[in-house]
Amino acid sequence: MAGTAKLAWRNLGRNRRRTVITAVALAVGMSLCVASYGWMDGINADILHALTRFDLGHVQAHNPEYPREHKLKETINDPGEVEARAKAIEGVVGVSARVYGFALASHRTKSAGVQLVGVDPATEPTVTELDRHITEGRYLERQPTPWPRGRELTQEERAEDRRLTERAEADVLAEIDALSSERSGEDARHRASPPPSGERPDGSDTSQISRQLAAKVDPPPARPPGVILGADLARILKLKAGQTLFLISQTVDGLNAEARFKVIGIYRTGTSQYDRSRVYLNIVDLQRFLRLGNRVHEITVLTRSAERSARVAKRLASRVNGAAVLVRTWDQIRPDIKSMIQLNQASMVLMVAIIFLVAALGVVNTMLMAVFERTRELGMLKALGMSGWRILWLVVVETTLLVLVGSLFGVALGVGLDLYMMIWGINLGAMTEGISMGGMGLAPTIHAVITLEGVLAPVVVLALMCFLGALYPGIRAARMRPAQGMREV
Amino acid sequence: MKRALPTLCLALVVSGAARADDLDRLIHKADTAARGDSSAGVMSMEIKTESYHRNYDMVIWYDTTNKKREKTLVKILGPAMWRGHGTLKMGDQLKLYNPRTNHVTVVSHSMLGDSWMGSHFTNDDLVKETELARHFHHKLLKKWKGKNELGQAATFYRIKLTPKPTAPVAWGKIIYVIWERGDVILPERAEYFRKAGASRADRTLTFSEVKKLGGREVPAKMTMTVAKKPGEFTSITYKKLKFDLKIPDSKFTEQALRR
Numbered sequence: 001m002a003g004t005a006k007l008a009w010r011n012l013g014r015n016r017r018r019t020v021i022t023a024v025a026l027a028v029g030m031s032l033c034v035a036s037y038g039w040m041d042g043i044n045a046d047i048l049h050a051l052t053r054f055d056l057g058h059v060q061a062h063n064p065e066y067p068r069e070h071k072l073k074e075t076i077n078d079p080g081e082v083e084a085r086a087k088a089i090e091g092v093v094g095v096s097a098r099v100y101g102f103a104l105a106s107h108r109t110k111s112a113g114v115q116l117v118g119v120d121p122a123t124e125p126t127v128t129e130l131d132r133h134i135t136e137g138r139y140l141e142r143q144p145t146p147w148p149r150g151r152e153l154t155q156e157e158r159a160e161d162r163r164l165t166e167r168a169e170a171d172v173l174a175e176i177d178a179l180s181s182e183r184s185g186e187d188a189r190h191r192a193s194p195p196p197s198g199e200r201p202d203g204s205d206t207s208q209i210s211r212q213l214a215a216k217v218d219p220p221p222a223r224p225p226g227v228i229l230g231a232d233l234a235r236i237l238k239l240k241a242g243q244t245l246f247l248i249s250q251t252v253d254g255l256n257a258e259a260r261f262k263v264i265g266i267y268r269t270g271t272s273q274y275d276r277s278r279v280y281l282n283i284v285d286l287q288r289f290l291r292l293g294n295r296v297h298e299i300t301v302l303t304r305s306a307e308r309s310a311r312v313a314k315r316l317a318s319r320v321n322g323a324a325v326l327v328r329t330w331d332q333i334r335p336d337i338k339s340m341i342q343l344n345q346a347s348m349v350l351m352v353a354i355i356f357l358v359a360a361l362g363v364v365n366t367m368l369m370a371v372f373e374r375t376r377e378l379g380m381l382k383a384l385g386m387s388g389w390r391i392l393w394l395v396v397v398e399t400t401l402l403v404l405v406g407s408l409f410g411v412a413l414g415v416g417l418d419l420y421m422m423i424w425g426i427n428l429g430a431m432t433e434g435i436s437m438g439g440m441g442l443a444p445t446i447h448a449v450i451t452l453e454g455v456l457a458p459v460v461v462l463a464l465m466c467f468l469g470a471l472y473p474g475i476r477a478a479r480m481r482p483a484q485g486m487r488e489v
Numbered sequence: 490m491k492r493a494l495p496t497l498c499l500a501l502v503v504s505g506a507a508r509a510d511d512l513d514r515l516i517h518k519a520d521t522a523a524r525g526d527s528s529a530g531v532m533s534m535e536i537k538t539e540s541y542h543r544n545y546d547m548v549i550w551y552d553t554t555n556k557k558r559e560k561t562l563v564k565i566l567g568p569a570m571w572r573g574h575g576t577l578k579m580g581d582q583l584k585l586y587n588p589r590t591n592h593v594t595v596v597s598h599s600m601l602g603d604s605w606m607g608s609h610f611t612n613d614d615l616v617k618e619t620e621l622a623r624h625f626h627h628k629l630l631k632k633w634k635g636k637n638e639l640g641q642a643a644t645f646y647r648i649k650l651t652p653k654p655t656a657p658v659a660w661g662k663i664i665y666v667i668w669e670r671g672d673v674i675l676p677e678r679a680e681y682f683r684k685a686g687a688s689r690a691d692r693t694l695t696f697s698e699v700k701k702l703g704g705r706e707v708p709a710k711m712t713m714t715v716a717k718k719p720g721e722f723t724s725i726t727y728k729k730l731k732f733d734l735k736i737p738d739s740k741f742t743e744q745a746l747r748r
Binding site: 104106109111113153161162164165168169172173176177179180207210211213214215217218220246248250253254255256258259260 | 529538539540541546567588595597600606733736
């Protein structure tokens with residue numbers, strides 16, 4: 001065995017230049033594969049980060065009906081309990097509840113449909129990083145806005161309301177009559193008819209009384225509640241921090257919800273879904289705006305790592321009432337992102353396979369040449385009694401040594417490239433302002449992620465390919481007839 | 490014989506054209522029965538949905554004398570929660586005023602499908618109200634003699650309206666049933682279909698309570714029902730109507746909207 005190894009080594013040394021070139025080609029191919037794995041794992045990590053750390057978290061709980069149509073009334077009615085149980089699970093880093101709604105947002109002449117997201121400013125930063133991406137103004141206040149509850153009108157108030165309606169109707173009828181009689185020419189008397197309600201001496205009182213009555217049923221907040229929104233949305237609505245935003249929506253029981261809000265901050269995440277169509281506010285404010293009481297739509301959980309999601313989800317599901325709460329992991333909620341990550345990995349494997357094929361062909365080619373130029377020698381060895389198996393073994397060991405040397409340098413070089421990309425990253429900012437994959441915005445600088453699989457897989461695969469490749473020349477050499485071999489020139 | 494054929498063809502074409510004109514006239518008259526060229530009406534609207542039951546008292550001012558820029562102003566007179574809310578339509582533009590927040594919202598295209606003030610009518614209905622003739626082809630499906638709501642003998646027409654290729658309308662097909670009795674031409678129902686091939690209407694507007702208002706025979710009550718939500722409806726009942734008013738231009742301004 002040792003003898004074969006020495007022999008193999010010497011054989012490689014016989015044409016040093018060829019051996020070195022092949023080994024170098026191998027090393028370069030290997031390093032590119034290792035670096036590509038690092039690069040792709042880096043991109044996938046960024047995608048996952050954008051998804052889980054800006055919005056989704058790793059595990060989410062909803063009302064079982066909610067995922068289908070996202071109806072306002074499909075809520076988790078006892079969020080406190082679910083949150084407490086989630087926090088108690090090992091491996092959980094953060095828990096936060098959310099409320100969602102839709103509204104028409106308008107500012108001066110611009111308007112846009114937006115998704116309203118109510119979050120708890122105290123717990124949300126434990127799950128998402130949004131608070132660290134404020135570009136203008138500041139993050140949400142922890143204290144909800146003082147907002148009194150409404151009540152039904154009393155008998156007396158309702159009677160007053162009816163009187164106001166009758167009055168308004170009478171005014172309008174008088175106005176219509178005045179116009180029609182003008183037309184028919186019965187002027188003089190009717191010219192002195194009373195002006196429309198707003199211009200009456202006590203007209204202002206009427207509308208004030210009316211507003212007061214309405215305010216008893218649906219009181220406005222003490223001051224405009226604060227909201228933060230994405231930079232893209234701010235641009236569309238031509239808004240700056242400190243300005244007022246008007247939101248029109250519907251409460252869970254079908255009433256009109258309309259109020260002024262104050263933009264206290266603007267953020268930028270790079271993902272258009274968040275930057276263009278979301279408005280965040282304090283969860284209590286949104287619950288009051290939509291009359292949801294203390295109900296929520298979603299409870300999101302951040303675990304220590306994405307790999308733990310499934311385990312944590314299972315544990316949470318077993319501890320909550322399954323009828324009232326549906327627990328899912330990020331890849332169950334966004335299978336499209338999971339598919340994209342898998343697609344990235346698959347396309348990487350394909351690329352690696354191609355690189356390896358070429359590299360392996362190089363090795364096979366070298367070994368073929370190495371074998372064929374020694375045909376006479378091998379023939380003689382066979383004539384002297386060396387078995388075919390031992391010749392095959394010789395070729396295999398030669399190939400292995402070649403691959404080993406190439407791999408060693410290849411891995412070293414590859415890991416070196418990975419380390420560079422991991423620490424300094426590659427900045428694609430020059431090519432594009434922001435990259436997004438599957439809608440997820442990525443930072444322009446991609447940092448590689450080194451994994452054991454990313455280093456070992458290329459080595460193992462290449463070794464296998466070369467080994468298989470060496471079989472062809474090896475078997476040919478082994479089956480050679482000594483007499484024929486010795487006759488080669 | 491040689492002369493007769495072209496004349497016969499010409500006669501057929503002319504009579505066909507005449508029929509189409511008749512249809513136009515019928516549809517126009519039925520459509521504008523409660524509106525006229527310019528009018529004002531005081532009415533009440535009742536809305537019943539799964540989540541709430543509401544009543545508005547309101548006034549609508551119409552000025553359709555300028556066909557290029559038809560104007561409508563709606564003002565809600567009560568109850569307190571909605572008193573002062575206004576809707577102003579000028580041509581294709583719709584504005585909504587909320588007195589409680591003192592804010593005017595210009596309705597954008599994305600909002601056209603939204604319900605108007607929580608009713609089963611949409612913002613689009615208000616904007617497109619006056620355009621049945623302009624955007625649709627009409628075809629007479631059936632004509633028959635029958636009895637109208639008041640038990641009087643009348644000629645009924647069932648007309649199919651399909652949108653012209655470039656028409657910006659939300660409906661693939663509308664079936665309009667009109668009846669005619671002498672000078673009186675009124676709608677009985679309109680069925681709206683999203684897809685032209687559908688057999689069941691997505692929503693239906695029925696006209697009832699024909700009586701004399703403002704000197705004309707009009708259906709005092711209109712009820713909109715939606716197929717997907719049985720039990721829900723929005724109905725408008727006219728209390729007073731006056732036609733042919735000379736409404737000042739100042740009635741259709743943002744100022745008037747906010748008053």
